[in-house]
Amino acid sequence: MIRKTLIAAATLATLATGAFAQDKLRIGVEGAYPPFSFKQADGSLAGFDIDIAMALCAEMKRDCELVEQDWDGMIPALKAKKFDAIVASMSITEERKRQIDFSAKYYKTPARVVAKKDSGLEGTATGLAGKRLGVQRGSTHQCYAEKMFPEAEIVLYGTQEEVFSDLALGRIDAQLSDSLISQESFLSKPEGADFAFLAGDHTDVDCYGEGVGIAVRQGEEELRDAFSAAITAIRDNGTYKTVNDKYFPFDIYGGRPDGM
Template sequence: MHRILTRLAAAAAVVVLGAGAASAETKVGIAAEPYPPFTVPDAAGNWSGWEIEIMDALCEEAKLDCTIVPTAWDGIIPALTSGKIDMIIGSMSITEERLKVIDFSDKYYNTPTAIIGLKEVEIEPTNESLSGKLLGVQRSTIHENYVRKHFPDAEVKTYQTQDEANQDLVAGRLDAVQADSLALATFLESDSGKACCDMKGEVEPDEEILGPGVGVGIRQGDTELKEKLNKAIAAIRENGTYEKISEKYFDFDIYGK
């Protein structure tokens, strides 16, 4: 009788452990600052936006119990590699430099990079035109890497967040900023953006720096999670969920080529 009870207890423990493993929390790192229309917090700390909805859809499809962990952008990769978070969903471009440290899922969107600037300043997205101009970028991003390579004659100023760069542009402390074209277009639709600035154009492609698109950042060697995410990305594109979410925010195909 004692042996039977022991076996039953062991079997119950296996069931409990199995259930716990199936519902284990997956910590999703996103940038702590607003990045509309991708990630936007409210006063209570709740997040919304296109990327949040895509995250929810991916986690549901992959059967992951996901929890958002807002993280400073310049510390988000160390947070992933140290195990503080399990993946990054934060408009992070897939680049060769990052692939030396982390891995990525397949891309889930791809938009061009652009420059906006003060209306009264004649600027084109070339080194010659930007020579001597004050150009703002968010630090530790592909955009900082790009401007330092392609616009060496510009005076580059880096910022902790894109919003800080945009506000300095509004205040006239910059001539221009470079970032994702969609994020900049959203800023130009705001009251302050409309008043001060306009689109100066898209930069020339450089896949080595800008990458082939945006993917979910994961730890190297986490092949099981990568497989789940890749299947989930393919599934929500095939079943219409991706398009249904996207059409609420955009009038074009954000997935790109």
């Protein structure tokens, strides 16, 4: 009798959670990575990642809920089922694939080093030796910086905004991040006026992988493939272009802006 009740309860619980998961897809986002993900004055989330997430949800005909999460706890939170997918400009890399699964890429831009215009620095291993190089903790840039600039002093930050802030204040000599992020949220702003890209794109596959994808827990192939299919679908039906053009003057899916 007791066993039967238990089985019934377990079945009910499974059904309930299953139904719940089908009802609402929870998506982990960051909220501190403009223009991909940021907070508006009223506290609501906006940005390319946010709009893409919403467009994909609409395409998959799923109800979605955005869950904010600090960057360096993103993968642990996904694994702990605080949400079911990450749409937060997360690059697809081998090291991450050991922990989680990825959809096809939804964009890909190269990383570049930014420094003071008159610094005379070079974005190479010898050029940055002994210099303080800022990167966001737990990002692909941390991986790349430690691999390619072993002689530099790597300074780690919780958010990309803090990296820019300390670069502007001169606490670090240079910073490595996505070229687009640097362009849109630093170099084009007044505080970034005295700064510029150092020559050279950084696209190492070991650290940067194949582009930026949507992360899901391992073993959830169905959800992963649904995302990949939805990405293709919004690329084809023009939704992607609408979102893209809202934030960027060029297509960020594969290409990169001229002159950068």
